[in-house]
Amino acid sequence: MGQIILGVGDFGASNNPDDEIKTFALGSCVSVIFLDPKTRSIGMAHVALPDSTINKAKAAEKPGYFADTAIPALLAQMAELGCDKRGKGIIVKLCGGANVMDTNDTFQIGKRNALSIKKILWSYGMGAIAEDLGGNYSRTVSISISAGQVTLSSPGKPHWQL
């Protein structure tokens, strides 16, 4: 089985049923997951920050890092696997976006990441059918391409599905 490990700001997609896509320890980062039933392909981006205007050079080098550049980049990669360019028919799931406890507005990066991603998805007419966002814990996410099943884990908690 091939494992595609995504680091912070990475994105990737596959239609190989033997593959698994995985990302470790989402804190305030959000994992955007695209599942396309038509082509049986799955993609994921590990988004760290809501807005690329703070560093255009970083966005050019690592588009998956920012919400506003990650979605178009992931869609483009999915399109190479035969998915609709505008994301039509793609199922979206979101997870991550945690915050430390008693956080103030400034430190709610998790929440801002999720909001920014949703806003950009709306602009494509897309929306998440399932989400596991917020809370005060980190999440590791893996998806097997064949089953299309999203599994989450966090130290000290039993695994769960999304």
Add this chain to the structure above:
Amino acid sequence: MVKKINPDELEKIVASIPMISASASRLLQITAQPDHELMDVVNLVKTDANLTARVLKVVNSAAYGLVSKITSVDRAVSYLGEQVVVSIAIENCAGELLGKELAGYEAAGGELWKHDLRAAIAAREVVIQSGADMSPDLAFTAGLLHDIGKALISDYLRGTAPEAVEMISSHDSLDYLAAEEKLVGVDHTIAGYALAQAWQLPEELAMAIRYHHEPAQAEEIYRPLVYAVHLGDSIAMMGGYGTGSDSMRYKLDANYADYIQINANILANVMLTVDTEFDKLSESLSDSGEKS
């Protein structure tokens, strides 16, 4: 039944930890002085053959990609800078402790050290990018050492992570610190402080270790530094580098604003810098081969 750590037990645990080397101890003393100079660091490194060898190995490692080899300590230290030298010294004498698996937190070997490096860079960047009036170097060092207590109590917490997590989600404990206290009798800040005293660390560093989750309880003169480490720690966890089951399960003290002016934009830039600088620093430290 989990074994509790009473004061005698804590003393025993601390006594079982090797002392840091005399040169590392002096390095931490020197760099905590506001008026020290880089030359003081150079002179100190020169007194320790082991540290000298490590410093030269790091500066000549592939991570720095120097065209010609550096053979003098003076040049090596000024090239690497104080923070890298301090990281090398701490890794050299406490690397085993800070690199160990934290079974009690379900964290693999190496996770604590990565968290420490991220917290150190984040604390430094918070100071630099907010323009706070304190030493970024000291914030860095305090960030490196803040969680040392976890390595001391982790074995006692073995198997408790699900319970600790449940205690917090059911509001039986306010945060992971309170859960640690309930489960084994001391939390990681108290254990870390006991080690800081045994190691005779400068008071600034000891206070950052003791109060990084409760910065308001630190004495006023230490508070700016302790808040910087408090934020650095939070930022490391937010960036996905916690130490296992306790990650994100601590409270943010928003009164940092009395000492550190940081808005959403600065915070985003700090997080971005931490990602970049962490790759550089960890590459240069690990790239230099076997620890001596």
